Amino acid sequence: MAHESTYKPGNALSKWFDDRLPVLRLMHDQFGVFPMPRNLNYLWTFGGILTFFLVVQVLSGVVLAMHYVPHESMAFASVEHIMRDVNWGWLLRYMHANGGSMFFLAVYLHIIRGMYYGSYKAPREILWILGVFIFLAMMATAFMGYSLVWGQMSFWAVTVITNLFSSLDAIWSGLGTAIVEWIWGGFAVGNPTLNRLYSLHYLLPFVIFGLVLLHIWALHVPGSNNPTGIEIKTKSDSISFHPYYTVKDGFAMSAFIVLFAFFIFYAPNFLSHPDNYIEADPLVTPPHIVPEWYFLPFYAILRAIPDKLLGVIALFASILLLLFIPWLDTSKVKSARYRPIYKWFFALFVISGLVLGYLGAKAPEGWYLIVGRIATAYYFLHLLVIMPVVGWIEKPTAMPGSITESVLGKGAGGGTPKGAAAAPERR
Amino acid sequence: MKAITSPGMRLASILSVGLLCALGAFAAPARAAGDLPTITAQSWSFNGPFGTFDRGQLQRGYKVYKEVCAGCHGMKFLHFRNLGEEGGPEFSEAAVKALAAEVEVSDGPNDEGEMFDRAGRPADAFPSPFANAQAARAANNGALPPDLSVMAKARTGGADYLYALLTGYSDPPEGVTVAEGMNYNKAFPGHQIAMAVPLFDDGVEYTDGTAATLDNHAKDVSAFLMWAAEPKLEERLRIGLRFMIYLVLLTGFLYLAKRRVWGSLKH
């Protein structure tokens, strides 16, 4: 929430500095006294957690890159060298591999949070769109990172996913093949492919970093949404970021790191596929090619559709459609808390995502295929039909008058800003 | 305890638990894919959060590997020095030197430009039994014996699978015909494996009093392969425990701090 700067340099040096580069002012205004809704729940802690994981990935990645060799005949061995001979190499690699998974776990919760509470609605459309771009860039980064190990799953996942573009041959004969060969840098997945994936895997996290800065900037114009979806109206609706949310985010982050550490130390390979400990072999196709768990829902959508080109279109559409939900959702209220009908449809949407994730790891045949098609159909139906239609017909339930009222009960805050119970920023 | 009972927190925890279960469910089928026969879990010394390798077992396992498996399988990511490193079989320095010296290594070129053979040193990698994959196939009826360095992590079931595989040979059940040069194995996917029965009772001589049974050979070499695939397991668990204790305490303190800071707010 844009607010007037309250920063006062404490001494001559910081004054001198402030006149030249006001970063301390920025930190003070944006992360110190920044007004936050007082009623945020723990689902609002994932933004901080995501930032933490971006930093973890970049730091561990930069050190891994010092030892990693992007060459088709040495990549796998260099990863083993990291695991065996580099000091703390096993820790770095397990951090990086499981950090990727935790990053996605957090981003899914973050996205579900945003969708449930209508955080994409005005005035936060650009904030939301930037988030979708971050998600896309994360997917690209993780896909490329997974390929670097150059195990069997790495190699065959790259083969399958890059081959998706060959579906364009159906539109213009030869177009898809040309694109695929251009991506590969040859007539098959090989050394040129590995090198460009490595280059881009190093680059994209910094693009993500830039997007995250814009995302936070866009957040700090209207300020955070909250579980009621009612904007901050009076002083008593808000509390300062520090210390309230620094300590709350800190606690949640620490708890989340317990989970992260559990995977690193006690189940470091649980989330990955054993086949990726077999060195890539272009002559041996694994019986089941499965992507990392965080791609499974989208993989299931791809395979639910019998036509290759349409499958690829559905795959991209399933993510790109998210860009448009600020306008697909026609509801007057933001938070699904006050949306008696939509609430249930939203639960179904999350369930369909989970079901798709489960099916992504199964061969698309028999019942799996049927259920996969139903879940895929619902996924699109939800975004394209249910969001606009339910928004029109639904009558929201009674809402509190203000954020303060939702926390302290009727009579508090709202219309009577002067008599507000707590105004901690004045403390 | 307002914080815990707020609907937001409830929603957050339900969602997290749901997603976590889903995570487990995704990961499980991802690994089970492949129609594998069931593998029984064994009680390994390295199981669980306090696990360690059994030095004697690893030393015996190495002996089994060297005397039996090394005839067909290489372990290219292992070096003799690893055998003396902490958290592994922990052979003495002298023993490592002696074990390395048992193999002949081609080195060079020397000052005259000639390659020469010399006794192995601890810094040398385990030798490969075949010059190349073609030679390996030629000697094994066309089948390629895979490198065993990370085998224990490259199969669903890990050490349990290896043990099941090595003890899983039997006559084929009624009505099942086994192809020429293949052997019936209960644990192997598809049940027909090109590897002939490698282990049997008294196949390898044990000097530490352990009974030289097929079962022990299979257990010991499976444990050895687990260590070979994950040589930093003990270090990982040791550091993990300390880190976890620290982290859980930190999380507890942060929770108390959070309660305190927020407590002043809600009257």
Ligand code: HEM
């Ligand atoms: C958005 C941040 C990032 C994500 C989500 C990510 C994800 C991944 C993933 C999933 C892998 C495969 C891990 C495995 O299975 O072993 C990987 C590998 C790798 N990444 Fe990243 N990464 C990120 C940032 C970086 C950065 C900034 C660098 C370098 C500066 C980097 C360098 C590497 C290297 C060298 C590998 C191969 C070694 C290995 O597999 O452990 N990563 N990355």
